[in-house]
Amino acid sequence: xxxxxxxxxxxxxxWAARAFAGYDKQTVDRIVRAAADAAAAKAREYAxxxxxxxxxxxxxxxxxxxxxxxxxxxxxxxxxxxxxxxIDPEAKIVEIPRPAGIVLALTPSTNxxxxxxxxxxxxxxxxxxxxxxxxxxxxxxxxxxARTIAVAAVSAGAPDxxxxxxxxxxxxLINALMTDxxxxxxxxxxxxxxxxxxxxxxxxxxxxxxGNVPVLVDATADLAKxxxxxxxxxxxxxxxxxxxxSVLIVEESAATALxxxxxxxxxxxxxxxxxDKIAAMLxxxxxxxxxxxxxxxxWIAGExxxxxxxxxxxxxxxxxxxxPEEPLAHEKLCPVLGLVRVPSARRGIAAARAVLRLAxxxxxxxxxxxxxxxxxxxxxxxxxxxxxxxxxxxLGSAGLETNLAPSxxxxxxxxxxxxxxxNLHPRHLVQWTRLAYNADPAEAFGDFRGAVPWRAPAxxxxxxxxxxxxxxxxxxxxxxxxxxxxxxxxxxxxxGILHG
Amino acid sequence: MTxxxxxxxxxASKQEMLAKSKEFWNPDKTQFWIDSGVPLVIDxxxxxxxxxxxxxxxIDVHLNGGTYNLGHRNPEVVAAVTQAMQRFDIGNHHFPxxxxxxxxxxxxxxxxxxxxxxxxxxxxxEAIDIALKSARHATGKRRIISVIKAYHGHTGLAVATGDExxxxxxxxxxxxxxxxxxxxxxxxMEAALRAADAAAVIMETIPATYGFPLPRPGYLAxxxxxxxxxxxxxxxxxxxxxxMRTGELWAITKHRVTPDILVSSKGISGGMxxxxxxxxSDAAAQWLTEDGFGHISSFGGAELGxxxxxxxxxxxxxxxxxxxxxxxxxLFTGGLARIRSRYPDWFTGIRQDGxxxxxxxxxxxxxxxxxxxxxxxxxxxxxxxxxxxxxxYKPGILLAPALGEELLExxxxxxxxxxxxxxxxxx
Numbered sequence: 001x002x003x004x005x006x007x008x009x010x011x012x013x014x015w016a017a018r019a020f021a022g023y024d025k026q027t028v029d030r031i032v033r034a035a036a037d038a039a040a041a042k043a044r045e046y047a048x049x050x051x052x053x054x055x056x057x058x059x060x061x062x063x064x065x066x067x068x069x070x071x072x073x074x075x076x077x078x079x080x081x082x083x084x085x086x087i088d089p090e091a092k093i094v095e096i097p098r099p100a101g102i103v104l105a106l107t108p109s110t111n112x113x114x115x116x117x118x119x120x121x122x123x124x125x126x127x128x129x130x131x132x133x134x135x136x137x138x139x140x141x142x143x144x145x146a147r148t149i150a151v152a153a154v155s156a157g158a159p160d161x162x163x164x165x166x167x168x169x170x171x172x173l174i175n176a177l178m179t180d181x182x183x184x185x186x187x188x189x190x191x192x193x194x195x196x197x198x199x200x201x202x203x204x205x206x207x208x209x210x211g212n213v214p215v216l217v218d219a220t221a222d223l224a225k226x227x228x229x230x231x232x233x234x235x236x237x238x239x240x241x242x243x244x245x246s247v248l249i250v251e252e253s254a255a256t257a258l259x260x261x262x263x264x265x266x267x268x269x270x271x272x273x274x275x276d277k278i279a280a281m282l283x284x285x286x287x288x289x290x291x292x293x294x295x296x297x298x299w300i301a302g303e304x305x306x307x308x309x310x311x312x313x314x315x316x317x318x319x320x321x322x323x324p325e326e327p328l329a330h331e332k333l334c335p336v337l338g339l340v341r342v343p344s345a346r347r348g349i350a351a352a353r354a355v356l357r358l359a360x361x362x363x364x365x366x367x368x369x370x371x372x373x374x375x376x377x378x379x380x381x382x383x384x385x386x387x388x389x390x391x392x393x394x395l396g397s398a399g400l401e402t403n404l405a406p407s408x409x410x411x412x413x414x415x416x417x418x419x420x421x422x423n424l425h426p427r428h429l430v431q432w433t434r435l436a437y438n439a440d441p442a443e444a445f446g447d448f449r450g451a452v453p454w455r456a457p458a459x460x461x462x463x464x465x466x467x468x469x470x471x472x473x474x475x476x477x478x479x480x481x482x483x484x485x486x487x488x489x490x491x492x493x494x495x496g497i498l499h500g
Numbered sequence: 501m502t503x504x505x506x507x508x509x510x511x512a513s514k515q516e517m518l519a520k521s522k523e524f525w526n527p528d529k530t531q532f533w534i535d536s537g538v539p540l541v542i543d544x545x546x547x548x549x550x551x552x553x554x555x556x557x558x559i560d561v562h563l564n565g566g567t568y569n570l571g572h573r574n575p576e577v578v579a580a581v582t583q584a585m586q587r588f589d590i591g592n593h594h595f596p597x598x599x600x601x602x603x604x605x606x607x608x609x610x611x612x613x614x615x616x617x618x619x620x621x622x623x624x625x626e627a628i629d630i631a632l633k634s635a636r637h638a639t640g641k642r643r644i645i646s647v648i649k650a651y652h653g654h655t656g657l658a659v660a661t662g663d664e665x666x667x668x669x670x671x672x673x674x675x676x677x678x679x680x681x682x683x684x685x686x687x688x689m690e691a692a693l694r695a696a697d698a699a700a701v702i703m704e705t706i707p708a709t710y711g712f713p714l715p716r717p718g719y720l721a722x723x724x725x726x727x728x729x730x731x732x733x734x735x736x737x738x739x740x741x742x743x744m745r746t747g748e749l750w751a752i753t754k755h756r757v758t759p760d761i762l763v764s765s766k767g768i769s770g771g772m773x774x775x776x777x778x779x780x781s782d783a784a785a786q787w788l789t790e791d792g793f794g795h796i797s798s799f800g801g802a803e804l805g806x807x808x809x810x811x812x813x814x815x816x817x818x819x820x821x822x823x824x825x826x827x828x829x830x831l832f833t834g835g836l837a838r839i840r841s842r843y844p845d846w847f848t849g850i851r852q853d854g855x856x857x858x859x860x861x862x863x864x865x866x867x868x869x870x871x872x873x874x875x876x877x878x879x880x881x882x883x884x885x886x887x888x889x890x891x892x893y894k895p896g897i898l899l900a901p902a903l904g905e906e907l908l909e910x911x912x913x914x915x916x917x918x919x920x921x922x923x924x925x926x927x
Contacts, residue, residue, distance in 0.1 A: 004576050005818065011900065012820035015827035018901045160823050462826040465747035467754070467853035468833075469714040 001168045003176035009131055009164045010102060010182040016161035017101040017129045017184075019461050024454040025083040031156045032124045036074035038152030039117045039145065043067045046113040049141040054109050056294025056333075061237035065114035068400055069408060073121045076406055082126045082430045084452060092437035092445040096453070097430050099127040101184035104177050106198070108190045110240035110294060110333060111408050112138030113145045118408040119187055119424075120149055120163055126430040128184075132165040133174050135190065143167050159461040178203065187424065189409050199417070206428060208409055209416035211242040212331040212360030213393050214352035216378055218345040218369045219254045225390070226368035227261030230337070233392025235266070235313035239335045240294040243364050243388075243397035243410060246331050247322065247338035247355045249348045255341050259316075266313035267337070268297070270306070275317045275328070277304045278336060283327035297335040322354035331359050345374045349381045356383050362416025364388065364397035383415045385422070399423050501543075514541060514553050537872035540880065545572035548896045548903060550880060558880040559907050561895050565708060565740045566767040569897050570815055577770035580811035584804055591803035593796065599806035606813055607779055610749055612758045617785035619778040620801025624739045624765035625653025627776035628702070630795055631761045632657045634780055635700035635733040637787045637794070643698040645732070647683040649886045651709035652702060652737055661702055663709075663886050683713060686722045693730040700733040700761070701726075705751040708740040711867075711890025712851045712858030720755040733760035733784055739776075743767040744816050744897050746854035747825045754853075760784045770812035775805025816897070825897050828904060829854045832895065835908035839915055846919040857893040858884065859915075863922045867891035873914035873921065879907065 023031075039046075047062035086095040105119040116132055123130040134142030146165035153162055166173060174194070178186055178201035188198035188207040195207035217226050234245050250258050259269060270278060281304045282292055292300055297315050301308040308315070318339040322329045328338040342348040352365060366388040367378050379387045386404060388396030399406035405423040413421030420428055437445050501510065511517035518541070521530045533539060543553040548571050550560050560568060570577060584599070591597050604618035619634070621627040632644055646652065646661035653659065659667050660678040667673035679698070681688040692698070701723055706712050727734045736759035741751035743764065748754050750762065761784050765776035787794045815821065833852060836859070840847045849860035861867055867883035870891050874881050884890040895907065 004815075005820075008815070008818050008820045011898065012824050012827075014901055015824055019827070160826070161820070164820075462823075462830040465826055465829040465854040467714050467717075467746075468850055470717045 001166060001173065003173050006166060006173050006177050007180060009166070010177065010180050012161045013102045013129045013131055013164060014182050015462075016159040017099070019159040019457075020127045020129055020162060021099050021101070022454055023083070023127055024452065024456045025081060027157050027456045028083050028125065028127060031153050031158045032074055032121060034152045034156035035124055035149040036070045036117075036121060039070035039149050040067055042145070042148060043070065046141055046145050049144070050112050050138060053141050054112065054138050054294070056110055057237040057240045058294075058296070062114065064400075065111060065237065065408075066117060068406060069114040069118040070121070072406060073118060077125055077426055080125070080426065082426055083454060085448065086432075087448050089445055092439070092443075094435040094448050095432040096435065097126070098433050100204075100429050100431070101128060102182055103128045103130045103429060104183045104186045105130050105132045106174065106186065106188040106190055106194055107132060107134045107138075107142060109135035109137035110242070111189075111237075112142050115189055115408040116142045116145050117149070120146070122424065122426045122429055124153060124158070124162070125426045128429050129159070129162045130164070131177065131183075132163070133169050133177060134165065136169050139167065139169060157457055157461070159457075175201075178205075185429065187409065187429075195418075204419075206409075206411070206420045206424065207418050208242075208420070208424075209362060209412040209418060210331055210359055211244075211246070211363035211410070212355055212358055213243060213246045213364050213366060213397075214355040214382065215245045215248050215366040215368070215393055216345070216348045216352055217248065217250045217254060217258055218348065218367075218371065218374055219251045220371045220374070221254065221368040222370070222390075223254055223258045224261050227258055227267075228265050229368070229390070229392045231262060231265040231267050231314050233394040233396070234337050235297070235335050236392065236394045238294040238296050239333050239394070241394040241398060242333075244333070244394045245337055245366060245392075246360070247329055247340060247351075248316070249340050249342055249351045249355075251345055251348060252341050252343050262314075262316065266311050267316050268301070268308045268312040268314070269316040269318065269339075272318070274304070274306045275319070277306065278315060278317055279327045282332065282334070282336060283330070286327065288330065288332065293333045295334055300334060300336065322351050322358070324358055329355060329358055345369075345371075345378075349378050352378065352382045360384070360416075362412030362414070362418060362421075363410060364393060366391070366393035366396060385411065385413045385415065397423075514539075517541060517553070536868060538875045538880075540875070547571040548899065556878070558875065558878055559903065559910070561879060561881045561893055561907065563894050563896060564766060564771075565892075566743060566745055566894065567769060568771045569743055569745065569767040570770060570812060571896055571898055572771060574770060574772075574812075574815070574898075576815060577772050577808055577811050581770070581772050581804055581808050584807040588803045588807070590799060591801075593798055593800055597801070597803055597806070599803040599810070600801045603777075603801075603806040603810050603813075606810060607777060610813060610817060611762060611779050612750065612753055614758050614760075614781045615762055615779040616782050617780050617788055619780065619785070619788070619795065620806075621765070621776040621778065621797055622774050622799035622802065622805070623653070623655075624763070624776050625655030625658045626797060626800065627739075627763045627765050627778050628652045628658035628661070628735075628737065629655045630778045631735045631763050631780070632661075632700065632702065633795065634761060634778070634784050634787060635735060637790075638784045639699040639731065639733060641697050641699040641732070642677050643679060643695075644677060645679045645681060645689070645692045645698050645701045647703065647707060648680045649683070649710040650680070650702070650704060650707055651886065652704070665886075683707060683710070684716045684719050686719065686726070689723055690726050693726050693732055696730045696732075698730065698732040700735050702735040702737060704737040704739070705741040705755070706746075706853060706856050708856075708892065709884060709886045711860070711884035711887040712853075712856055712892065714851050714853060715755065720752070720757050724757045724759070727760075735759060735761040735763065737763050739763060739765045741853075741856055743812070744821060744825050744854075745856050745894070747822065747829060748854075749817060749822075751853065751856075767816075768809045768812055769805060770808040773802065773805040773808040774799070775802060775809050776800075777809070821897060824899075825854060827901075828895060828897070828899050831901070831904045832857065832893075832908070835904075836911075839908070839912045842912070843915060843919055846922070847915055851890075855895055855897060857895075859891040859893050861889055861891070861918070861922070864889060866918070866922060869918035869921045870915055873918040874911065877910045877914045877917075879910050879914065
């Protein structure tokens with residue numbers, strides 16, 4: 001696939017977006033549900049495929065994410081409405097939802113299918129069409145998943161071309177898509193270069209930066225629960241979520257007890273010599289070697305020639321000072337957790353700030369504590385936009401174990417040079433035309449109750465182009481109509497099989 | 501225009517140019533357009549826009565019968581031809597050629613099953629002649645049957661299949677060998693075939709120059725069946741209807757007809773380098789195994805044209821493009837119906853199959869009124885030469901939604917103005 005082909009995809013997307021922007025709420029709901037169900041039915045298949053193709057993560061955990069990002073997302077937003085106009089008679093304002101149009105979704109290798117599902121469902125809810133550009137390392141599973149939901153969405157009535165995917169992503173091709181004026185908004189999840197490129201494209205962009213998550217455990221924390229949550233989170237999908245804990249900062253007085261609990265949950269504390277081996281191996285030239293992304297703890301230890309118990313889920317790598325030249329203070333998308341002891345919570349907060357100076361500004365942090373004053377001080381000091389409290393960072397900041405918006409895309413806000421500060425939410429993909437009446441009370445507000453400018457499509461969108469002399473207007477069917485009906489039936493049957 | 505180019509082709513004024521056009525080129529045709537209110541001399545062009553030498557911009561919905569399906573100077577086709585020109589030229593027509601072979605393979609893959617060989621010409625007429633000669637060779641018969649008001653080009657055999665206006669002018673009509681039957685009339689077709697002395701029936705899938713009257717559902721399949729019964733070949737002239745204009749690559753497949761020979765030109769050139777192609781079954785292409793020198797054409801299958809065609813075919817067969825054509829067709833179905841409902845007594849009919857459209861008006865010269873007003877309103881569309889009631893309306897297959905909407909708005913205004921003109925009896 002070349003750049004020209006990519007531009008053709010955008011041109012088709014333009015037509016699909018034009019059609020989809022006029023859809024009614026009921027049809028949109030049906031499409032979202034069909035897409036979510038089709039994806040959920042294949043949650044395991046795509047979890048296995050993603051691990052096989054990328055070598056990253058844990059099948060069981062990817063199943064969890066795929067379900068969370070399909071039916072989970074559909075359920076979470078089931079009561080929301082991004083389609084129907086909102087009327088405020090007091091303010092004499094009517095708000096009419098207007099989709100962005102064409103969402104260009106760049107998805108990462110670490111959470112490949114889950115991110116595809118997540119961004120696509122958000123787009124469908126808001127009547128946007130989506131062009132997906134998966135990370136090259138995960139292109140096959142992502143492209144297949146995109147096609148699965150596209151078939152389901154179109155058979156539920158979505159316009160043809162509502163979901164398109166770039167089969168062979170490359171840098172020039174992604175640049176062509178990002179800079180094209182038909183792209184309405186870029187939603188970029190990936191490394192710093194791709195996010196910066198999105199912001200440099202000249203088009204509106206929602207880019208999210210990398211994480212480097214400090215987690216503070218103070219002396220007031222329930223250490224047994226904290227230890228379990230940290231190990232579960234750090235080992236979840238072998239740390240490929242950008243919200244995973246990077247450096248554990250523990251108040252000295254709680255350190256010994258916390259370590260004991262961590263060990264009993266499957267964390268293995270490295271000796272200084274082993275720590276140096278791991279650091280040298282993970283950061284061979286000062287940069288994280290992607291060979292270790294999403295690999296499990298035992299395998300990593302084995303590669304470094306370190307014998308660890310079979311049940312080891314996390315390697316604990318102690319170091320003294322959070323400084324740029326300390327490799328273990330940087331982001332590690334693998335179950336190796338830095339460990340720093342601090343004399344007080346206050347020093348811990350300083351250490352957390354230091355972690356975030358290296359990377360991950362605007363992203364996320366976590367704290368285990370029962371002292372609201374410390375929690376508040378921590379959250380106000382750390383330059384992040386979400387702090388998971390007494391929850392694992394991986395799923396806490398991603399909204400799966402907290403009440404944040406469930407998301408595979410974590411806004412890093414102004415701290416992280418991004419336009420969005422929250423977890424990506426459907427509302428980020430829709431804007432509202434505000435119909436504002438003269439404020440003078442003498443000017444009466446119109447009655448807009450029940451006035452909905454959208455329509456359910458009458459059939460396939462677009463309809464098959466039947467010759468005008470073959471169209472029978474008395475309700476009869478032409479051969480072409482019949483063929484179209486048969487085609488739709490086949491699609492629906494296929495979708496039924498997908499639903500299992 | 502670059503200085504070098506200006507040195508070659510510039511004139512002091514449009515008036516001077518038109519005068520010389522009459523003096524050195526074609527006096528009647530030059531004057532005709534001036535008299536028709538379309539004094540167009542096309543200068544630069546890009547996408548679906550053409551610009552008159554005086555700067556007036558027009559949206560092109562004539563597209564020279566689909567030559568500019570992909571727009572004028574489509575950047576992808578230009579790039580392909582430009583690259584090819586760094587290495588190739590027209591080529592030597594006697595030898596096996598990289599570009600000709602590659603294109604032939606792609607064409608066969610794109611075509612209805614059974615079409616297995618490709619022959620090349622330099623233009624549509626030549627390709628039709630090749631098709632007719634092949635049919636005569638394959639069947640050993642001489643008669644060719646076509647429909648009245650058909651248009652297959654102006655070369656020796658092709659012109660005899662078409663309207664007498666062009667054949668008799670040059671004493672090229674041959675009523676003994678070329679039979680013309682009414683369109684959509686299976687009985688007349690059977691009567692013409694019954695003697696079993698016909699080599700072929702040649703049909704435009706939708707007769708373009710006649711104003712795109714649509715084949716009645718089933719008609720073309722019935723004609724194909726009659727051909728089989730009486731031992732004639734079916735030649736599908738897809739010069740105007742092919743290349744996705746009807747929402748399928750070859751319009752004939754929408755009629756469930758597998759032709760013995762299929763002809764394409766115009767659009768297959770990408771609008772950049774002339775080329776025409778004839779796809780034939782093994783049976784229809786027998787001469788290629790008997791005497792491969794049977795048809796010789798220095799420019800037939802010129803390699804630069806083949807490269808343009810390969811790129812054109814690649815673009816046209818992208819699944820995205822087929823989808824877009826369906827969307828564009830829907831836009832015009834709805835938009836034209838709305839315009840028609842505003843002027844039902846004037847805008848009397850819409851013939852549409854995908855992006856092949858003929859707009860009927862309630863005046864024997866109705867489309868000429870509309871053409872003139874469209875021109876004033878920034879749209880170039882041409883009347884049907886053989887039925888000037890009908891305007892040919894052929895938007896491009898890569899049309900963007902915004903331009904489609906703009907085109908409909910301009911069209912609505914022009915149709916209204918033309919209605920008043922026709923009522924006042926002037927144009």
